[in-house]
Amino acid sequence: MGASGGRALLVATALVASCTTSTRRVAPTSPTSALGTPDMIQAVARQALLLDASGDHAADTLYAPEALVVANAHLRLASPRFAGVGYGGRVTVATASVTLESRFAWVLVDYRWINAERGLAEAGRATFICEQKPKGWRIVHVHSSQVLPWDR
Numbered sequence: 001m002g003a004s005g006g007r008a009l010l011v012a013t014a015l016v017a018s019c020t021t022s023t024r025r026v027a028p029t030s031p032t033s034a035l036g037t038p039d040m041i042q043a044v045a046r047q048a049l050l051l052d053a054s055g056d057h058a059a060d061t062l063y064a065p066e067a068l069v070v071a072n073a074h075l076r077l078a079s080p081r082f083a084g085v086g087y088g089g090r091v092t093v094a095t096a097s098v099t100l101e102s103r104f105a106w107v108l109v110d111y112r113w114i115n116a117e118r119g120l121a122e123a124g125r126a127t128f129i130c131e132q133k134p135k136g137w138r139i140v141h142v143h144s145s146q147v148l149p150w151d152r
Contacts, residue, residue, distance in 0.1 A: 038098040038105070044137050045107040045128045046093050052079045053091040053113060064131065064138040071144045082111070083144040084122030089115030103132040110147075123147040 044062055051059035059079060063069075069076045071083040080086055094110040107128040114121045126144035130137045 038100055041098050041100070041105045041107060041130050041137050042096050044130060044139065045096060045109055045126070048128070048139060048142070049082060049085075049091045049093060049109070049111055049126070052081050053085050053089060055079055055087060062139055064133060064140045067138070067140050067142070069142045072146060081142065081144075082113075082124055082126060084124040084146040085113045086115060086120065086122075088117065089113055089120065105130045105132075105137070 048059055048062045051062075059081075069081045071081060076082075082091075085091060090113070092112050092114070094112060096107060096109045099106045099108075105128075107126075107130065109126045109128065111124050111126065112121065113124065124144050124146050126142055128139055129141040131140045
C-alpha cells in the first residue's frame with residue numbers, strides 16, 4: 001500500500017468514525033419542591049414589598065448578601081427599593097405568580113403603592129429571582145418598573 005493508499009484509508013476511517021453516534025441517556029430531572037413551596041416563595045416577595053413600603057429594616061433579612069435590586073433602571077441599596085414606592089403609605093399586591101425550577105424561583109408581581117395622606121398612588125411590576133439557600137429562600141435579584149399609564 002503506497003502513500004496515496006494510506007491517505008485513502010485514513011480518510012475512509014475518519015469518515016466512518018464521524019458517522020457513528022454515541023447516545024448517553026440522562027435521568028430526567030424534576031424540580032424538587034415540597035408541598036407549599038410556591039406559596040412560601042410568593043410570601044417572601046409579598047413581605048419584601050410590604051416591609052419595604054413601611055421602611056422596616058426586617059426586609060433586609062429577605063435578601064441574600066449578594067442581592068442586586070434595580071428599580072426604574074437604577075440600582076437601589078436601601079428602601080424604598082421598588083419602583084413607584086415612596087416613604088410611608090402601603091403596598092397591596094394585585095397579582096403574583098411563581099415559577100419554580102430546582103433551587104431557583106421567579107416571582108412576577110403587580111403591586112400598587114398608595115399614600116392616602118399625600119394623595120399619591122403608583123402601580124408597579126416586579127420580577128424577583130429567589131434562590132434556596134441553607135437558611136431558606138432568599139431574594140438574589142429584583143427588577144421593578146412603574147407601570148406606564150396606558151398599561152394600567
